[in-house]
Amino acid sequence: MEELAGRPKSLTEQEFHYCPGCTHGIVHRLVAEVIDELDIQEQTIGIAPVGCAVLAYDYFDLDMLEAAHGRPPAVATGIKRVHPDKVVFTYQGDGDYASIGTAESVHAASRGERITTVFINNAIYGMTGGQMAPTTLEGQKATTAPRGRDTKEAGFPLQMSEMLATLEGAVYVARVSVDTPQRIKQAKEAIKKAFKVQLKGLGYALVEVLSTCPTNWGLSPQQALDWLEDNMIPYYPLGELKSVGEVE
Amino acid sequence: MLVELIIAGFGGQGVMLMGQLLTYAGMKAGREVSWIPSYGPEMRGGTANCTVVLADEEIASPLPTEPNVIVVMNRPSLDKFAEKVKTGGKLFVNSSLVDKEVQRQDIEVIEVPANELALDLGIEKVANMVMLGAVVAKLGVVDLETVIDSLSEVLPAHRHNLLELNKKALQQGRELII
Amino acid sequence: MSDKILMKGNEAIAEAAIRAGCTHFFGYPITPQNELPAYMAEKLPEQGGVFLQAESEVAAINMVYGASAAGARVMTSSSSPGISLKAEGISYIAGAELPCVIVNMVRAGPGLGGIGPSQSDYFQATKGMAHGDFRLAVLAPDSVQEAVDLTRQAFDIADKYRNPVMILGDGVIGQMMEPVEFKEIDSPELPEKDWIVDGAEGRERNIIHSLRLKTEDLTEHNWKLARKYEQMQEDEVRYEEKLMDDAEVAIVAYGTTARVVKTAIKEARAEGIKVGLIRPISLFPFPKKVIKKAAQQVDCFLTVEMSTGQMVEDVRLAVNGERSVAFYGSPGGAVPSPAEILVKLKEVME
Structure with missing residues (x-):
């Protein structure tokens, strides 16, 4: 009998620890499927962040490394400069990528480092319990913004993809979402393209994935999907912001 | 034999090179040697100096507190260093740029009109080599020929068109002494 | 003429690193170590290696983390304020048990401090420097030649123990030119790097991490690290003793200060004072046995440092109250003079 659906080879047997309704699991699976389809499992090194995905090294069946908070792009740079022929990706949340690690993110992109970043934007700190994120x-509302984010006090949500798309070295920048089956398919295409950009050696590739955090948003999984659609997508519009060079 | 020497001037006079060349020649002559520059913001436009030690035995401190030879290439350096020469030591003064008399009687003062002699050769820039030629001839711890031989190894390749000129300047300085 | 060449400490360390097989260097500008990265930028690419100026010290040390994890011999260099920024990454590197060599050309602190030579980072270097229960091996040369020799050894120690190693110098060691010889040294037998991440082709995957959420795992891990440091204490202690045979007083000093102390001792001996030098070369592991032994012989100790008194605490621990341990310090970026040391020595002997 033909297997129509199964666990991607690039995922381990380990069960995810993520909360019900959290979309990390979906994105992990998409990344693993892309690695399988490109047949690069044995040449890929993944870097886990600090945040909910800190244990990503337990889930991806790859050579994996866990980095300090915000530092994955620098660590990835170190690995890639030793093994330029291998595939290196970072998997980072919004606190990691857009707050404490902004300098590393911007400069890796600016250098056109031949790495791929999957950036999970759920507009909140998950692991530490619902604090305000840069996004x-x-x-x-957040535990550290109990009356809701006041832009006069806390400034404005950071649009990382728009910012990084201005950099020469960032050759592929896309924002996707995983709140509907159709968008999940589009997300996978973008992630695949971001890996192909690296395989072609074109430059830095970023895929921002709008994600849910029902636990810290205080919503049910379904409400969280609706909230993402109604609130996040208007501020963080979906689509390819930049795509330079042919990957096929 | 222990020569503890400071060379001071303003940035651009080539005092670091003077020290390096002497140190290199000392090494070629089989001496124990060390060279330390002043470093940091003071390099930018202000005064610069370097310390050279030439010795027969292993150099303990490379930072002499009472140097027995000091070379001053400009007036601020004279003001700063004239008092530091060890009693019985030597002070070389670039008299082209320093018009102040040295009052100390307990040291030997050697005046070298380095810039004027360099101008005679056609380029003031080699005043440092004129002075070094005089210093080497006076101290006698290293042959001038060894210093000349060291030029091509100490000067960066893109300056090798100036080897002959530097050699002449060193010889010019020596002639002032002998 | 010998095979010696005249080199600045910073450049000589860089050359020694390249000869030791260092292929990757990541750094960020700061005085007084700038000649080291500049030398690497010039030479490493010629040899097929990689030099990269990072956006910060934080990024540089994390690039080191990545390159080391990927199996390369890798180095970074900085000076005090920059090392503070690297501290986070160094903790991760030690926690993940990765080898690397870190050069600190110490300048006087705290804060931005000054740029003069200093030894005020002794605590930072030898006491673990960042969060967590770990140590660096710390080697402190007192000449350019020794800096060259220790750089080679630093890479071997790093690989042997899978631990970061620091070369602790100061502005004088970095800026000074002295004749050096690059001796051909055979590599010691080192463990195979079977733990690297380079894509798990035809083998089990490797994971490099410092996160250990289970207390029993972390407990075991920390004891494992502690055993490494004990092993270093057995095998990696380096020191020099000078004129200690008949010494009635021992001066303990390292690095540039030890050079000045050697002059002071020469002058003291000329006056008939029986004084010797114990110079720790490895600051961690600290040569406590030799100091403990000297305590049976000398009447007292004098520790001289370019700080307000840091290594003196380790000397006192080694002496363990059996003799008095006096201190003389110069904490502002100036090297103490032999005359000052001599005055203090005579005061101590009274």
């Missing part, structure tokens, strides 16, 4: 929306 928390105006008015959105």
Whole structure:
């Protein structure tokens, strides 16, 4: 009998620890499927962040490394400069990629480092329990913004993809979402392209994935998907922001 | 034999090179040697100096507190260093740029009109080599020929068109002494 | 003429690193170590290696983390404020048990401090420097030649123990030119790097991490690290003793200060004072046995440092109250003079 669906080879047997309704699991699976389809499992090194995905090294069946908070792009740079023929990706949340590690993110992109970043934007700190993220929306509540984000006090949510798309070295920048089956398919295509960009040696590739955090948003999984659609997508519009060079 | 020497001037006069060349020649002559520059913001436009030690035995401190030879290429360096020469030591003064008399009687003062002699050769820039030629001839711890031989190894390749000129300047300085 | 060449400490360390097989260097500008990265930028690419100026010290040490994890011999260099920034990454590197060599050309602190030579980072270097229960091996040369020799050894120690090693110098060691010889040294037998991440082709995958959420795992891991440091204490202690045979006083000093102390001792001996030098070369592991032994012989100790008194605490621990341990310090970026040391020595002997 033909197997129509199964666990991607590039995922381990380990069960995810993520909360019900969290979309990390979906994105892990998409990354693993892409690695399988490109047949690069044995040449790929993944880097886990600090945040909910800190244990990503337990889930990806790859050579994996866990980095300090915000430092994956620098660590990836070190690995890639030793093994330029291998595939290196970072998997990072919004606190990691857009707050404490902003300098590393910007400069890896600016250098056109031949690495791929999968950036999970759920507009909140998950692991530490719902604090305000750099991407928390105006008015959105967090434990450290109990009356909702006040832009006069806390400034404005950071649009990382728009910012990084201005850099020469960032050759592929896309924002996707995983709140509907159709968008999940589109997300996978973008992630695949971001890996192909690296395989072609074109430059830095970033895929920002809008994700849910029902636990810290205080919503049910379904409500969280609706909230993402209604609130995040208007501020963080989906699509390819930049794509330079042919990958096929 | 222990020569503890400071060379001071302003940035651009080539005092670091003077020290390096002497140190290199000392090494070629089989001496124990060390060279330390002043470093940091003071390099930018202000005064610069370096310390050279030439010795027969292993150099303990490379930072002499009472140098027995000091070379000053400009007036601020004279003001700063004239008092530091060890009693019985030697002070070389670039008299082209320093018009102040040295009052100390307990040291030997050697005046070298380095810039003027360099101008005679057609380029003031080699005043440092004129002075070094005089210093080497006076101290007698290293042959001038060894210093000349060291030029091509100490000067970067893109300056090798100036080897002959530097050699002449060193010889010019020596002639002032002998 | 010998095979010696005249080199600045910073450049000589860089050359020694390249000869030791260092292929990758990541750094960020700061005085007084700038000649080291500049030398690497010039030479490493010629040899097929990689020099990269990072956006910060933080990024540089994390690039080191990545390159080491990927199996390369890798180095970074900085000076005090920059080392503070690297501290986070160094903790991760030690926690993940990765080898690398870190050069600190110490300048006087705290804060931005000054750029003069200093030994005020002794605590930082030898006491673990960042969060967590770990140590660096710390080697402190007192000449350019020794800096060259220790750089080679630093890479071997790093690989042998899978632990970061620091070369602790100062502005004088970095800026000074002295004749050096690059001796051909056979590599010691080192463990195979079967733990690297380079894509798990035809083998089990490797994971490099410092996260250990289970207390029993972390407990075991920390004891494992502690055993490494004990092993270093057995095998990696380096020191020099000078004129200690008949010494009634021992001066303990390292690095540039030890050079000045050697002059002071020469002058003291000329006056008939029986004084010797114990110079720790490895600051961690600290040569406590030799100091403990000297305590049976000398009447007292004098520790001289370019700080307000840091290594003196380790000397006192080694002496363990059996003799008095006096201290003389110069904490502002100036090297103490032999005359000052001599005055203090005579005061101590009274």
